[in-house]
Amino acid sequence: MIKWADVYKSFGDKKVLQGFTLDVQEGETVVIIGYSGSGKSVAIKHVVGLLEPDRGTVIVDEMDVPTLPRRELYELRVSIGYVFQFAALFDSMTIGDNVAMGLRQRKEMSEHQIAQRVSEALELVDLPNVEDQYPAELSGGMRKRVGIARAVALRPKYILYDEPTTGLDPVTSAVIDELMIRMREKLGVTSVVITHDMRSAYRIGSRIAMLYDGRVRQVGTVEEIRRTTDPIVRQFIEGRATLDDQQPASATALAGGASVGGGRA
Amino acid sequence: MAIAQIRSVIEATGRWVRFRLEEVGRAGRFLGQLARALTDVRTWGPMATLQMRTLGVDSLPIGLLIAVFTGIVLALLASYSFTGAVPLYFVGTLVEKTTTLELAPVLTGLALAGRVGASIAAELGTMRVTEQIDALETLAYDPEAYLIVPRVVAGTVMFPLIVGVAMVVGLGAGWVASLGLLGLSSEEFLKGARLFYENFDITYGLVKAASFGFAVTVIGSYQGLQAEGGAEGVGHAATQAVVYSAVMILVLDAFWAMTWLHGRSG
Amino acid sequence: MKRSNDFIVGLVVLGSVVGIVAFALWLSQANLGSARREVVARFTDVGNAKVGNSVVIRGVESGHIESIELESTGWVLVRMALDHDVKLPGSPVVLLSESSMFGEWQATIMDRAAAPDDADVQQQLAQSGAAGHGALPGARLPDIAQLTAVAGRIAGDMSRVADRVQVAFDDRAAVELRQSIRNFADLSSELERTVRVQSQGLSQLSSDVHRTVTSVNATAMSLERTATRVDSSTSKGEIAQIMGNVNEASADIKATSHDLRDASHSFLATQQQLTSVLTHADSVLGKIDRGQGSLGLMVNDPSLYQNSDALLSQMRELVAEIRAHPGKYLSVKIF
Ligand SMILES: Nc1ncnc2c1ncn2[C@@H]1O[C@H](COP(=O)(O)OP(=O)(O)O)[C@@H](O)[C@H]1O
Ligand SMILES: [Mg+2]
Numbered sequence: 001m002i003k004w005a006d007v008y009k010s011f012g013d014k015k016v017l018q019g020f021t022l023d024v025q026e027g028e029t030v031v032i033i034g035y036s037g038s039g040k041s042v043a044i045k046h047v048v049g050l051l052e053p054d055r056g057t058v059i060v061d062e063m064d065v066p067t068l069p070r071r072e073l074y075e076l077r078v079s080i081g082y083v084f085q086f087a088a089l090f091d092s093m094t095i096g097d098n099v100a101m102g103l104r105q106r107k108e109m110s111e112h113q114i115a116q117r118v119s120e121a122l123e124l125v126d127l128p129n130v131e132d133q134y135p136a137e138l139s140g141g142m143r144k145r146v147g148i149a150r151a152v153a154l155r156p157k158y159i160l161y162d163e164p165t166t167g168l169d170p171v172t173s174a175v176i177d178e179l180m181i182r183m184r185e186k187l188g189v190t191s192v193v194i195t196h197d198m199r200s201a202y203r204i205g206s207r208i209a210m211l212y213d214g215r216v217r218q219v220g221t222v223e224e225i226r227r228t229t230d231p232i233v234r235q236f237i238e239g240r241a242t243l244d245d246q247q248p249a250s251a252t253a254l255a256g257g258a259s260v261g262g263g264r265a
Numbered sequence: 266m267a268i269a270q271i272r273s274v275i276e277a278t279g280r281w282v283r284f285r286l287e288e289v290g291r292a293g294r295f296l297g298q299l300a301r302a303l304t305d306v307r308t309w310g311p312m313a314t315l316q317m318r319t320l321g322v323d324s325l326p327i328g329l330l331i332a333v334f335t336g337i338v339l340a341l342l343a344s345y346s347f348t349g350a351v352p353l354y355f356v357g358t359l360v361e362k363t364t365t366l367e368l369a370p371v372l373t374g375l376a377l378a379g380r381v382g383a384s385i386a387a388e389l390g391t392m393r394v395t396e397q398i399d400a401l402e403t404l405a406y407d408p409e410a411y412l413i414v415p416r417v418v419a420g421t422v423m424f425p426l427i428v429g430v431a432m433v434v435g436l437g438a439g440w441v442a443s444l445g446l447l448g449l450s451s452e453e454f455l456k457g458a459r460l461f462y463e464n465f466d467i468t469y470g471l472v473k474a475a476s477f478g479f480a481v482t483v484i485g486s487y488q489g490l491q492a493e494g495g496a497e498g499v500g501h502a503a504t505q506a507v508v509y510s511a512v513m514i515l516v517l518d519a520f521w522a523m524t525w526l527h528g529r530s531g
Numbered sequence: 532m533k534r535s536n537d538f539i540v541g542l543v544v545l546g547s548v549v550g551i552v553a554f555a556l557w558l559s560q561a562n563l564g565s566a567r568r569e570v571v572a573r574f575t576d577v578g579n580a581k582v583g584n585s586v587v588i589r590g591v592e593s594g595h596i597e598s599i600e601l602e603s604t605g606w607v608l609v610r611m612a613l614d615h616d617v618k619l620p621g622s623p624v625v626l627l628s629e630s631s632m633f634g635e636w637q638a639t640i641m642d643r644a645a646a647p648d649d650a651d652v653q654q655q656l657a658q659s660g661a662a663g664h665g666a667l668p669g670a671r672l673p674d675i676a677q678l679t680a681v682a683g684r685i686a687g688d689m690s691r692v693a694d695r696v697q698v699a700f701d702d703r704a705a706v707e708l709r710q711s712i713r714n715f716a717d718l719s720s721e722l723e724r725t726v727r728v729q730s731q732g733l734s735q736l737s738s739d740v741h742r743t744v745t746s747v748n749a750t751a752m753s754l755e756r757t758a759t760r761v762d763s764s765t766s767k768g769e770i771a772q773i774m775g776n777v778n779e780a781s782a783d784i785k786a787t788s789h790d791l792r793d794a795s796h797s798f799l800a801t802q803q804q805l806t807s808v809l810t811h812a813d814s815v816l817g818k819i820d821r822g823q824g825s826l827g828l829m830v831n832d833p834s835l836y837q838n839s840d841a842l843l844s845q846m847r848e849l850v851a852e853i854r855a856h857p858g859k860y861l862s863v864k865i866f
Contacts, residue, residue, distance in 0.1 A: 048403050074405045082403035088396035102404040150404075317540045325543065361558070426544060429551035436554075462558045463583065467551065 001026055002047055002158065002192065006056035008214075009042055016042050018214030019056070029184050029191040030219075031201040033236060034211035040194045041085055043211065044160045047192070048080050049073050060158070078106060081151030085162040085194075087143040089135040095122070095146050096131030102154045121153035122146070126175050141168045148176065152183065159183065161193040165200055173200060180204050198237050202226070210236060295487050299417065302409035312415035320381050320416065320482070321423025325430065327380060328373045332431035335368050336360060336438025337446075344447045353449055357457025360439035365466040366526070369431040371518055374477035377424065378510035382485040385416055386506035389489025390499035398490070408490075417482040424478025425471040432470060469525065476517050481510040568615050569597070570640070572625035572669035573659045574607045580627045580636040580671075586611045587630075588640045593617045596638060606662060609669065611638060620645075624656050628672040646670070 002024040009017040016039040024030045032040050045051045046058045049065050058065045063076060089098050099118045103109055109117065115131075122128060125145035135143055144167065151159055161180065165173040177200050183189040184204075195201050201208055202222050209219035210233050218225065218233050228234055231243045302309070343359040389412060392398050398408050436458065443449040485506040492502035570586075577599060586594040594613035602608055609625070620642035630637040646656060655670035 045399070050399050050402060074407070077403055077405045080403065082400070084396050084400055086396065088400040090392075090397055090400070091395075101401075101406070105405050150400075154404075314536045314540050317544075318536045322539055322543045422544075426547040426551075429554075430547045433550055433554045459558055459560060464555055464559055467555050467558075471551075 001059075001061065002190070003059040004043065004046065004056070005059065007043070007046060007053045007058060008055035009039070009046070009051065009053055015214060017053070020211070020215050021056075022209055022216050022219060024190060024192055026190055027184065027188050028206040029180065029193060029204055031193045031195060031205035031208045032211055033195065033198070033201060033208060035236070036196075038211050039214060040211055041162055044082075044162060044192055044194065047158075047160060048077055048082055078102075078154070079157045081154050081156040081159040083148050083151045083159065083161040083164050085166075087135075087140075087147035089143055089146055089150075091135045093134075094131060095127075095133050095135065095138070098135070098146060099131075099150045099153050102150065106154075117153050118149075121149040124152060124179055125149045126172065141172060144168065145172070145176070148179070152179070155187065157190065159189055159191045161191060161195075163194050163196070165195060165197055173197065177203050198239070291491075292487065295490075296483070298409045299413060299483070302407060302414045303418075305407060305410040305414070308407060308410040309414040309418065312411060313418050316415040316419035317423050320385075320419045321427065324377055324380055324423070324427055327376050328427040328431045329434050331372050331376055332364075332369060332435035333438040335372060336364065336435035336440075337442040339363055339368070339435075340439040340442040340447060344443075353447065354453035354457035354460075356439070356443050356447065356449060357454040358460050359457075360443075361436055361458040361462055362466065364435040364439070365432050365470045367470075367518075369435055370428050370470045370473040370477065371514065373428050373431050374424065374474065374481070374514045375511055377427070377477075378481045378514055379507050381420060382481045382506040382510040383503040385482060385485030386489040386492070386503040387499055389413075389486055390492030390502040393490055393492045394495055394498055413486045413490075416486055417479060420478035420482030421475050422478070424481075425474040428474035429467070429471055432467065465529070469521070472525075473518065473521050476521070477514050480513040480517060484510045484513060568613050568617070570611045570613055570619070570623075570625075571666045572609050572611070572638070573602075573662055573666040574609060574625075574627065574669040574671060575605075575655060575659070576671050577607050577609060578627055578636060578671045579629070580609065580638065584636050584638065585630070586613060586638045586640060588613075588617060588619070593640075604662070606659070608666060609638065623667050624660075625667050625669040626652075626672055627669065640667075643668075647672070 004020050004022045007017050007020040008015075020039075020043055022030070022032075022043075032043065034040050042051060046053055047060060047065065049068065052066045057067075060076060060080070063072070065073070065076070068076065089095075090101065093101070096115070096118050099121055100114050103114045103117060118131060119128070122130060125148050127142060127145055127149065130138065130142070130146070135146070138146065144164065148161070148164055151161075159180075164180070165176050168176065180191060180193065181204055184191060193201075193204060205222055207219060207221055208225045210217040210225075212232055218228060218230050220228070225233065225237065228237070235243050339360045340356050343356040344353060347353060347355055389398070392401075392412070398412070401408050401411060440451070440454050440458075443454045444451060488502040488506040488509070492498045580596060580599065582596050582598060584596045585592045586596065594611055594617070596609055597612045598610040600608045600610070609627075611625075619640060622643040623640050624643050624646055626639045626641065626646065627636055628639065629635070643656070646652060652670045652672065656668045659666075659670065660668035
């Protein structure tokens, strides 16, 4: 279980999280949606201890992440896969080494087993036979998928996906969605997925939470979110430029112009 | 109005002091983490060779180039300064003393501050702004042990070696220049070089070089880790690394001269 | 790739460590393999000798000073490491002395019989030898700084005499002159002794210097005789008798002053000029000594006072110059 309890986080004068509270139950996939720059990435970085909250705390498996001693934090990290928004591949290493990094650190498997696991993981993200290439030789979308493979290869208990399908073509996006679903159904992985792609959110999410103004604006099942009455959530999920009952100034002008034109005709 | 201005000046001063203190605190914590990470031999050990190669072995050519020219110039400079009053074989003495005690460590150190300091800061800075360092952490690697310690160890070990070789080459170049350009005999040059030679000369130069290696790599790493904000941030980190390393080398040079060299001369 | 990095790094590390160590050994001329033997000597005072200074046997550098320790009994023990195949003289003694104008010292091991025949040195050796076994007798030679100090004192004395003579040559002046000439004689022989001891112990001091000092010594002896003469003549009121041949003496002193002026303007041939100055002085004083001198004139002829005064002040300048720049006069051979 992952639990954010009243997390506050600022960078200098910039307040990012202001009382962010959310929990993710075992085996569930929670999708976090929200505007760019609203602090979604900041929120999930707290889960692996990359950032420390100014106030409040984050609890994973009964462990209080911010106060965890170093060694235990590293042990916890072994059970969490993290897919970075911009892949964050080690560009001095081959794809194979990138995916194998976490496995090597665990020191549980032989090099042969690791190689097998690596090619399996790359196969899952539809990228066979790229082990010997370097990140610079791949396209942005391919790199992103390697980032997913790197997290998945560890077979972690939790996976945090930071915009896994942003920038991918629709078919590859669908492949990744499938992968995320399979991870939950077959391996019982608990996931947090940040995405802007509402189609994908409805498909993979057990629940959806919207981050707005530093806290959770609304959290609920896919159905609840679809039928939300909150104007801000509605606007976001429907992808409109204005809130529900308002018309933007320019749109009004256009509509007015059209009606005048229509009157003439 | 005036009171408000005074107030803002005082506040600005206070803020400035606080920032500087925070900086000191961060640097201290960084060194503390470095010391802790040093115990994690299993992580940094395998990475150290690669760094010794890239920071050390690959820096040899520039070190040697500097040494050759320094040796030649020193020999000519000495013979120019000694006209008449002092016997010419003192060229050997001057070349030996200045190369081992000062020029091999400091000139090589400054050149490597540029080469090594900037490359470490740029590499780690890029890793920082592209979240590669965060990625390492999520894979349960300790960035201090995995990235920093190998570089610092490599710098501390390899700088003295490069400087030592530069001493040998510098004296050799001075010798050849004395034979070829000054018409000194080998015997005379060697007599001068050996006249006041002590093993301390080389030890001092090498210890100094090790301290430079440590400083350059630590400063490069620290600046790299502090980088933020994309390519510009990385460039800034690299520049800062070179500037601070160069200043630190001169400060350390003076420090060693005042504490150790001066202590010996009584 | 990892393997090849290990190889290259290993190669460079080993290569440079070996290279640097070899370089250090080569520069310090350490003798690997051949064992070194140790010799200890006892001194009352080691002057400026330091650890690392060379040990010389018959002019050949054969080792270096390894340690210098102050013993509780008041002696200084100097430990020297020698090349193992070095053969010591039959009854060896160790002399410490300067080896260059830069304050570098050296230890010379020589046979007791070859040690300088100087009372002070011999006494040091005897005391050190009597102090116990296990250490060679050692002595420290006077250094070059002492030599110039002696010259300075002579100059001071001479100037005092000159002042006196210029005011009035009376009985009191005669007594002072006698005293000063005595002092000058003493100091000259001290100067002579210092240089003799130095040049016996070392080969570095130039023979020119030695010759010069011999000449100083001759002058000193001549002065001694003159002093006796002045002594007796003043007491018997016979100054007039030792006068005579005035013009000749006056010309001699003039020539001497001229020489000295040249000497103080051009220092290139100073060695010879110093010698000639002293020779002139010697001849003037010799004439006085032989009763042909100009002491009477000193009483009566002010120009001669001036001449002799000029001579003395030139000499003072010369000595001051020697003191300030000993290197110029003690010749480049010292290096
Ligand atoms: N390390 C940091 N230092 C300073 N500001 C940061 C840092 N990380 C994130 N921010 C700021 O926090 C805000 C939220 O960022 P982020 O969580 O990346 O947004 P998103 O919801 O798009 O993932 C942004 O305005 C960003 O500038
Ligand atoms: Mg983000």
